[in-house]
Amino acid sequence: xxxxxxxxxxxxxxxxxxxxxxxxxxxxxxxxxxxxxxxxxxxxxxxxxxxxxxxxxxxxxxxxxxxxxxxxxxxxxxxxxxxxxxxxxxxxxxxxxxxxxxxxxxxxxxxxxxxxxxxxxxxxxxxxxxxxxxxxxxxxxxxxxxxxxxxxxxxxxxxxxxxxxxxxxxxxxxxxxxxxxxxxxxxxxxxxxxxxxxxxxxxxxxxxxxxxxxxxxxxxxxxxxxxxxxxxxxxxxxxxxxxxxxxxxxxxxxxxxxxxxxxxxxxxxxxxxxxxxxxxxxxxxxxxxxxxxxxxxxxxxxxxxxxxxxxxxxxxxxxxxxxxxxxxxxxxxxxxxxxxxxxxxxxxxxxxxxxxxxxxxxxxxxxxxxxxxxxxxxxxxxxxxxxxxxxxxxxxxxxxxxxxxxxxxxxxxxxxxxxxxxxxxxxxxxxxxxxxxxx
Amino acid sequence: xxxxxxxxxxxxxxxxxxxxxxxxxxxxxxxxxxxxxxxxxxxxxx
Numbered sequence: 001x002x003x004x005x006x007x008x009x010x011x012x013x014x015x016x017x018x019x020x021x022x023x024x025x026x027x028x029x030x031x032x033x034x035x036x037x038x039x040x041x042x043x044x045x046x047x048x049x050x051x052x053x054x055x056x057x058x059x060x061x062x063x064x065x066x067x068x069x070x071x072x073x074x075x076x077x078x079x080x081x082x083x084x085x086x087x088x089x090x091x092x093x094x095x096x097x098x099x100x101x102x103x104x105x106x107x108x109x110x111x112x113x114x115x116x117x118x119x120x121x122x123x124x125x126x127x128x129x130x131x132x133x134x135x136x137x138x139x140x141x142x143x144x145x146x147x148x149x150x151x152x153x154x155x156x157x158x159x160x161x162x163x164x165x166x167x168x169x170x171x172x173x174x175x176x177x178x179x180x181x182x183x184x185x186x187x188x189x190x191x192x193x194x195x196x197x198x199x200x201x202x203x204x205x206x207x208x209x210x211x212x213x214x215x216x217x218x219x220x221x222x223x224x225x226x227x228x229x230x231x232x233x234x235x236x237x238x239x240x241x242x243x244x245x246x247x248x249x250x251x252x253x254x255x256x257x258x259x260x261x262x263x264x265x266x267x268x269x270x271x272x273x274x275x276x277x278x279x280x281x282x283x284x285x286x287x288x289x290x291x292x293x294x295x296x297x298x299x300x301x302x303x304x305x306x307x308x309x310x311x312x313x314x315x316x317x318x319x320x321x322x323x324x325x326x327x328x329x330x331x332x333x334x335x336x337x338x339x340x341x342x343x344x345x346x347x348x349x350x351x352x353x354x355x356x357x358x359x360x361x362x363x364x365x366x367x368x369x370x371x372x373x374x375x376x377x378x379x380x381x382x383x384x385x386x387x388x389x390x391x392x393x394x395x396x397x398x399x400x401x402x403x404x405x406x407x408x409x410x411x412x413x414x415x416x417x418x419x420x421x422x423x424x425x426x427x428x429x430x431x432x433x434x435x436x437x438x439x
Numbered sequence: 440x441x442x443x444x445x446x447x448x449x450x451x452x453x454x455x456x457x458x459x460x461x462x463x464x465x466x467x468x469x470x471x472x473x474x475x476x477x478x479x480x481x482x483x484x485x
Contacts, residue, residue, distance in 0.1 A: 007472045042470035062454035066462050073463075099456045105453045113447060141449055147443040170449070 011041030019050060021129050026167035027054050045075045050435070054082060058164060059134030061098035105137045117144050128157070133164045135171075142174050151185075157374030302332040309351055319366055325351065326385035345367045361392035364399070371399060377406040394420060398429035405436060413437075 017035035030329035031054055037047040052067030065088070068081035076082075079129040088095055104123045111120040127134055142157035155178055161171040305328045333345050367382030383400035386393055401416035417433040424430050454462060 003475055004472050007470070007475075011470075038470065039473050042473075051478065060453055062456045062459050064460045065456065066454065066466070069459065070466065070468075079479050086448055102455050106455070109450055109452060125480045136450065136453060141448075142449075143443065144448050171448075180470075285472075 007040040008044075011037040011039075011044045011047065013037075014040065015044055015047040017048065021167070021191050022050060022054055025163075025165065026060060027165035028169060029167040030054055043074050045079060046069050048074070049081045049084075052084065053367070054085070056088075057133060059101065059131050059137065061095075062102060097130060101131050101134055101137070105134065105140070108137070109140060112140060114142060117148065120144060131385070134161055135161050135164055135168065139168075139170050142171070143294070146174060146177065146181075148368060151181055170229065171319060171323075194261070197212075245346070294388040298329070299332040302329050306333065306348060310347065311353075318355070318358055319362040322355050322363050322389060323366075323382070325359060326353045357387055360386040360393045360396065363389070364393065364396045367396065367403075369401065371403055374406070376403040379403045380407075394424045394429045396428050398423075398433060401433065402436065405417070 014033045015036035018030040018037060021027070022030035025295050026112040034047045034051045034054070038051070041047075048067050048071040052064040052136075053073065054064075055061070055067065056064035056313055064087065068084050071081035072079050072085065077128035104127050108120040108123040108127070111117070111123070121141065124137050125143070127137040128141065132138075138157040138161045142154040142161070145151070145154035145157065154174065158171050158175050158178065161168050162175070165171070185426060199401040227262060243394065305324050308324045309321045309328065312318070312324060328348070330345070333348055337344055363382045367379045367386065370376070370379035370382060380400055380403045383396045383403065387400070397416060398420050399414045400418065404410070404416065405413035414437050419431040420427070421430045421437075
């Protein structure tokens with residue numbers, strides 16, 4: 001056996017190994033053996049066609065075409081590779097679909113390298129939807145999901161890869177990592193679905209039953225009971241205490257306000273009393289003021305009378321002077337030392353001597369003139385003026401009584417008759433008075 | 440924990456169908472038989 005034949009035998013041996021692995025879905029192992037086979041015999045058509053077929057199954061359609069085209073170039077006749085190429089070319093949209101998937105995968109790979117993982121996920125999801133057997137797309141998607149912590153999604157991708165290629169080293173390594181991660185997270189989080197992940201990885205790891213299982217209406221009931229207990233404790237324990245505290249505070253406030261009200265009422269009463277006192281004082285002062293006004297007016301009137309007396313005396317109307325003199329109040333005439341040397345009291349003293357001697361008689365006669373004309377009212381006035389100057393002038397007194405009698409006022413007349421009789425019993429007027437009175 | 444940066448470096452871009460012709464042309468078709476024949480020819484020349 002020469003070297004060439006030996007190489008062919010070795011190539012065929014590797015091909016056989018590759019074929020058995022490929023039939024067992026150990027595609028990655030089969031690819032390795034096929035490459036060895038082709039290194040020993042590049043014209044091993046069967047190996048090359050199988051390699052193309054494996055590439056096609058794994059979604060690497062372009063690689064498959066390369067191998068099939070080379071195979072057809074090596075052996076153009078009765079080569080199954082031609083059928084593969086023909087079917088790929090003639091099936092409508094098949095080649096375009098694979099071409100787009102490959103392009104998207106390359107773009108997704110670039111996005112993953114540039115940290116646009118979300119966009120890569122979107123593109124890879126579309127690829128695997130079109131071709132679930134695209135191993136590299138599934139692996140890349142699994143890697144990104146593992147990096148994002150989406151272990152469940154990663155597990156699905158890895159399972160898809162292992163369904164195509166059981167011996168895929170990368171998928172097996174990722175699966176081992178996910179198992180490790182799922183074990184560690186199930187111990188931390190009770191909601192982690194580690195059981196399903198383990199099952200997905202077809203592992204016999206015993207996963208503890210998560211505590212989260214069985215949640216549902218039990219939890220709702222427990223929460224409701226807790227709320228009822230809390231509400232009851234508030235109503236029966238806390239609220240009475242609070243209410244009592246509030247009442248105590250309110251009572252204190254009420255007492256305080258009542259005290260203040262009482263003080264206020266006392267103050268009001270005091271103020272009212274003071275107000276009354278003030279009003280009395282005001283009234284007194286007002287009365288005094290009025291009295292002073294009246295006194296001033298009265299005093300001024302006396303000076304006017306004095307002036308009148310002087311004027312009548314100057315006109316030699318002694319009767320008028322006596323009339324005015326009868327009404328003069330000497331106590332109101334005061335001498336004011338203002339340097340003018342005018343003395344009202346001196347003037348009064350000068351006049352009073354003559355008026356006192358002649359004045360009563362003159363006024364009596366004036367009264368008689370009114371009596372004779374039956375003007376008893378004026379007669380009485382003059383009789384009174386006469387008596388004001390001389391209150392012992394019994395004639396004026398009697399004639400006054402007679403004037404009352406003549407005017408029909410018997411009561412005053414008899415009273416005055418009585419004064420005449422009692423005070424002047426020896427006078428002629430007394431006898432007349434008895435007669436006039438009748439007793 | 441999987442190192443994303445390390446793992447992503449293992450991923451190579453897939454051969455696109457538009458590049459199939461160029462790839463075929465550039466493919467090294469030498470196998471061991473040819474290498475050995477070449478070695479033997481070098482030795483013979485020596």
